[in-house]
Amino acid sequence: MTTIITKTIAKICLMVDMLYSLDLLLIGGNRPGGGFIGGVLCACGIALIYVAYGYEDVKKIWNPDWHSWFGYGLLFASITAISPLLAGHNYFRSAFELSPLIVGGFHLGELELVSSMFFDLGVYFVVIGGLLFIVTQVGTDKGKDPEGGK
Amino acid sequence: MDPFNAIVIAVFLPFILAWTLPVLYSVFKQRIGWIAAGIAFTCFMLNVQVIPYAMAGTPVQGSWVWLPTAGLSFDIYGDGLAVLLALIVSGVGVIIMSYSNGYMSTKEDLPRYYQWLLLFMGAMLGIAYTDNTIQMFIFWELTSITSFMLIGYWRERPESVYGATKALLITAGGGLFMFLGFLMLRVVTGTYGISEVAHSQELLSILHGSEFYVAVLVLVFLGAASKSAQGPFYVWLPNAMEAPTPVSAFLHSATMVKAGVYLVARMHPILSGTPEWLILVSGTGMITMVMAGFMAFRQTDIKAILAYSTISQLAYLMTMYGYSTAEHPGLGFAAATFHLLNHSTFKATLFLVAGIVAHEATTRDIRKLGGLRKEMPKTFIVAVIAAASMAGVPPLNGFLSKEMFYETSLEIGHLVGGPWVYIFPVVAVAGGVFTLMYSIRLIDGIFLGERTHDPDVPHHVHEAPWVMLAPAVFLVGLIIFFGVYPKFPIETLIQPAYSGLVPHADHLHVKLWHGITTPLLMTIATFAIGIVLYKFYDTLAAMQNSFNAKLPWVSVNYWYDATVNNAKGICKKFANITQPGPLGGYIKIVQLFMIFLVVWPLYYLGVGAANILPEGMNFASQPYEIVLYALIIVSALGAAIIPRYLPAVLSLSAVGFLVSLLYMYLKAPDLAMTQVCVETLSTIIFILVIIKLPQKFKEPMPAGKVLVNLLISGTVAFSVFAIMVNAGVGILAPFESFSHYFMEYSLQLTGGLNVVNVIVVDFRGYDTIGEISVLSLAALGVYNLILSRSGSAAEEGEEE
Structure with missing residues (x-):
């Protein structure tokens, strides 16, 4: 699998993939997308890199703790869910606001600020972390290799 | 100080400050024992504030609403008996925590020790002042748990572990009976309040006339007796002596075992x-x-x-x-x-x-x-x-x-x-x-x-x-x-x-x-x-010893050990039956249950085979759809028939990808997108696993087994089909759809246009937070499975 062609394509794909994943996350409220699908897409792109370059090689350059990603994601989502309580609202109450987006004096349109976005961000991280944690764990498992492993 | 505040602070101060001890330990080292004693002394002085009110015959009362939907509040009732117990608890607490400075070696894990002592003290003070049966139960079990931690303080000693487990099983188990009694009391009197019932002649006569009276009495007394080591429940207390001696002095003689007696005293006006x-x-x-x-x-x-x-x-x-x-x-x-x-x-x-x-x-x-x-x-x-x-x-x-x-x-x-x-x-x-x-x-x-x-x-x-x-x-x-x-x-x-x-x-x-x-x-x-x-002291002791040696089954400990030790064996046997191991069996059971779930309602409703297909179904398809269906069928067959793992798995993935293509045709782009991504990832994970196995199916299946499997899976397929085609029409009159609610309110309430996403992150956020928790747990589960297998590979080898 790790031909030069795969590697090159995987690298290009990753960039597009990441951008698209972020786009999906952000537009989720109004168009097809959202935290879950964005997260799965991002995980796909990174998994592709792992497959193309090999886990060991990728690890040398970039080795995030995927388990802390989903841990923090879960924490973040829970905090988002609880935080309305502090303002005296119900659990999971959401809010949104449209604010004009002005850059350098030009009115570019409306910027929609939605509080459930933060919850979606938590979902996004849980999905990325959870899936890639499974991929890396299964991929690096050496339990019954003939070489023995650990 | 306002006596209500004094009581609340006395109860919660130990709980709050207990968590600071590990931090303080890094500064004060072994001297934190004196800090713990100081905290206990503060509680003691706070309790002293309540004495005048108790002496004047005006109990300190107050409450905080805590869980209004369940009618629960944090109720305080500081009368003479409560103050007495609180003073014993905090007073002996001061003495014990000072004494521990000499008794405990400085090499021990002191923060843990004082932490649990303080938590215990807080829980005991909670029991003393509570005026609410649910609150009583919570603090009651907290003392059981803290006692468990303190008896088992020297974790490496098997006797400590045995004693701690025994104490927990008996006292916490008794507490559950007590809880049942409290619930019955609530059913009869309509309140969780203790003093409320005690002071109401009307409620008392209802209770004493009720058929539940004896049940309430027995259940509450079971809790008290197990805590105070009365009757056959005494067995846990001698084993609890494995705790450090100051703990025994504090919990298992002066305070915790008094909780049962205190409960009897507190409930005595009622019962x-x-x-x-x-x-x-x-x-x-x-x-x-x-x-x-x-x-x-x-x-x-x-x-x-x-x-x-x-x-x-x-x-x-x-x-x-x-x-x-x-x-x-x-x-x-x-x-x-x-x-x-x-x-x-x-x-x-x-x-x-x-x-x-x-x-x-x-x-x-x-x-x-x-x-x-x-x-x-x-x-x-x-x-x-x-x-x-x-x-x-x-x-x-x-x-x-x-x-x-x-x-x-x-x-x-x-x-x-x-x-x-x-x-x-x-x-x-x-x-x-x-x-x-x-x-x-x-x-x-x-x-x-x-x-x-x-x-x-x-x-x-x-x-x-x-x-x-x-x-x-x-x-x-x-x-x-x-x-x-x-x-x-x-x-x-x-x-x-x-x-x-x-x-x-x-x-x-x-x-x-x-x-x-x-x-x-x-x-x-x-x-x-x-x-x-x-x-004749020694003679009597010798008589007891020889009696016990002859008739071991007279001892309560004999029965406890038999029950608890056998419990392990029975659990193992039970697990061997319910969790046999090979995956094929699990899948079959799930499928059979699914068939049952579909067939039984059909039979119950008297739906004949002829009615299963709804009338007026439109089977007309575009040519490209037909091609797609054919491809899906071919790859599904491939997944079932191909005798090598890797091609079979790829064939299975092909089904997934083709289905996502179908979603595209049916104008559901978000579903298609999700399906493609999920399919990609699951294929990668599947291959990562499958690549380690021998690439050929080892055992050819006997024809009979193939037939049974075919029958089961065929019936499942048909059941699913029956559900799907009827989903929109309904064998029964369909329920009223409530999707219009989401359609109407999604923009107004959440500012989102994508109704699916709005439902996921907003309307049904509860579900989503549950789902991502499950995802996290699944990831941890995978990790543990892999870890436990590679860790115990040698052990498994022996068993095989």
Whole structure:
């Protein structure tokens, strides 16, 4: 699998993939997308890199703790869910606001600020972390290799 | 300070500050023991603030609404009895935490130790002041848990683990019965409040007339008896002595085991006054009192003797609280409450002495000790006074409350009449005789006689350091003070507790000298019989030993061990049946259940095979759709037939990708996108796993098995099909769809246009947070599966 062609394509794909994943996350409220699908897409792109370059090689350059990603994601989502309580609202109450987006004096349109976005961000991280944690764990498992492993 | 605030702070301060100890430890090191003692002292002073209110007969009341939907609030009720228990808990807490500074080695994990002690103290204070059964249950189980952690403090010792588990199973289990009783009480009276029921004649008569009365009484008493080690539940207390000695002194003699007695005292206005009450509470108490006192003889460990003594002394309290009858409500209450206070003083002292002896002489075996009076004169004096108080020697406080015990036993005998006129006092004297005998044994075995030259005991035993001696001396001071000047504890603590719970309580007069009365004669008889019988102490102990060796099944421990040890075996057998291992079986069961779920309702509704397909179905398809269907069928067949793993898996993935293409045609782009991504990832993971297996199916399946599998999967496929085609039409009239609600309100309420996403992150956010938790758990589960397999590979190999 790790031909030069795969590697090159995987690298290009990753960039597009990441951008698209972020786009999906952000537009989720109004168009097809959202935290879950964005997260799965991002995980796909990174998994592709792992497959193309090999886990060991990728690890040398970039080795995030995927388990802390989903841990923090879960924490973040829970905090988002609880935080309305502090303002005296119900659990999971959401809010949104449209604010004009002005850059350098030009009115570019409306910027929609939605509080459930933060919850979606938590979902996004849980999905990325959870899936890639499974991929890396299964991929690096050496339990019954003939070489023995650990 | 406002007394309500004082109580709330006293209850929660230990809980909050306990968590700061690990941080403080990095600064203060082993001196955090004094900080913990300081916290306990603060709680003590806060409790003192409540005394005037209790004495004035105006209990401190207040509540915080906590869970309004369930009708729950945090209710405080600070009357005399509550203050008494709170003062014992926080006062003994100060003493124990100071003493621990000398007892615990600085190498131990001190933050953990003091942390759990403080948490326990907070939970006990919670029990004392609670006015709500649910709150009582919560704090009750908290004490069980903290006790578990403290008994098992030395985790590496198997005996500690055994003792801790036993204590937890019995006390927490009893607590669950109590909880059931509380729920029944709520059903009958309609409230969780304790004082509310106690003060309402109407509710009381409803309860006593109710058919649930006996059930409530028995269940609540089960909780109390298991906590206070009464009846057959006594077995956990001797094993709990594996805890560090200060813990035993604090939890398992002075405070936690008093919780059960306290519960009986607290509930007595509600439940007492019936024959059932007398039989259950006093009956259990009397049997336990005599049996535990007698069984103390065969113990050789000082702490074990003290444990049995504690069981017996708690049984005194139980018996006395049980005396409360309809003719004479509150009989025995004052005596029991006074003895509760006194027992805490002398028993805590004796435990502190046991700790000192174990610390200095390195053993607690009474056969190896002896003759220590010369080397430890101060400890000797302290121990003699405490033991004398326990045995009921005047002019110490134990004498006073024991006199009151004899007196009330005579009275209850007269109230009940018949042969009971004699039985109650005789049993009381028997309890007193046994108490006297093991009290003598303790002093005799440790301090009197000649030094044994056992290799376990050092040649020169030192006197205890002041850190350990001072708390014991302080308690002995209280023993003498309460004995000589009983007016002080009676007026500040006992009378308020008595008047607070017993209507029309009389004024208590406790004096050392009453003249020659029947109780005094009973005391003299106790001493005479006890001293005579003491000659046969060893014979009696030997008799018990040989009896126990012949009939092991008489012991409650035998049954406990049999049950708990067998539980492991039974669980394993059960797991072997329910979790056999091979995945094929699990899948088959899931599929069969699914068939059942579809077929049974169809049969129930009387739907014939002809009606399963709804009328007017449109099978017309575009040519490209037909191509797609054909491809899906081919790849699904491939997944089933191909005899190699890798191509089979790829074929299965092809089904997924083709289905996502179908979604595109059917104009569901988000579904298609999700399907593609998920399919990609699952294929990667599948391949990562499959690549490690041999690439050929090992065993060709026998034809019969293939047929059965085919039948099952065919039926499943048909069931799913039947559901799908009927989903939109419905064999039954379809439920009203509520999707229009989301359509209407999604923009208005959440500002989102994508209804699917809005449902996921907003309307149904609860579901989503559950789902991402499951995803996280699944990831951890995968990790654990892999880790456990590679870790125990050698072990598995052996089993295979």
